[in-house]
Amino acid sequence: MKGKSNSLVGIIMGSKSDWKTMIHCSDTLKKFKIKHEIKVISAHRTPARLHKFLNESKKNKIEIIIAGAGGAAHLAGVAASLTSLPVLGVPIESKLKGLDSLLSTVQMPSGIPVGTLAIGKAGAINAALLAISILSVRYKKIENKLIVYRSNFEKKIPKKPF
Ligand code: RP5
Numbered sequence: 001m002k003g004k005s006n007s008l009v010g011i012i013m014g015s016k017s018d019w020k021t022m023i024h025c026s027d028t029l030k031k032f033k034i035k036h037e038i039k040v041i042s043a044h045r046t047p048a049r050l051h052k053f054l055n056e057s058k059k060n061k062i063e064i065i066i067a068g069a070g071g072a073a074h075l076a077g078v079a080a081s082l083t084s085l086p087v088l089g090v091p092i093e094s095k096l097k098g099l100d101s102l103l104s105t106v107q108m109p110s111g112i113p114v115g116t117l118a119i120g121k122a123g124a125i126n127a128a129l130l131a132i133s134i135l136s137v138r139y140k141k142i143e144n145k146l147i148v149y150r151s152n153f154e155k156k157i158p159k160k161p162f
Helices: 016-031 047-059 075-082 099-106 121-136 140-155
Strands: 009-013 036-040 064-070 087-092
Touching: 009 016, 009 047, 009 075, 009 121, 016 036, 016 064, 016 087, 016 121, 047 075, 064 075, 064 099, 064 121, 075 087, 075 099, 087 099, 087 121, 121 140
Parallel strands: 009 036, 009 064, 064 087
Antiparallel strands: none
C-alpha cells in the first residue's frame, strides 16, 4: 500500500540553483507518470530538514531517493547513511566543472553505497531512468513503459553518422 503522498521517488537537491539540472530528472519521471516529491534539502545548510524528510519518506512509502548536489557534494552520502532506501546521486556541474561533485558523490567508502550517475543533465536523466528500472522489478506497468521507451529510443539512433 502506498503512503499518503503517493510518491514513489523523492528528489532532493542541495540548492535552488540545482533545479536547472534536476528538472530533467523530474521531467523524465513525469514522462513515465511516476509521482515524485521535490525538495531543496542541504546536508550542511538544513540537516534537520534532511532527517525529517528521510523519516517521513519511509512512512510515506517512498522507494527511491535521488539526491543532486554540487561542490563538496555530501548530500547523497549523508542521505544514504540515514535511510535504507536506495540512494542515487547526481553530481551537479560546479565551478570545477562538476569533478568535485562527482568525486564527493561517487567515492563512498565501503559500507554506505550511493549509486552515482554522470555529471549534470545526463546524470539527472539517467538517475530517473535507473529509478524507473529499479521500480520496474516490482511494478509491471512501469516495466511495460520502460520496454516501450527503450524500443523508441533505439529507433531514434541513426544507422549512419552522415
Ligand atoms: C551545494 O552547493 C548545492 O548542491 C549547490 O550545487 C552548490 C551551490 O549552492 P548555491 O550557492 O548555488 O546555493 O550545496
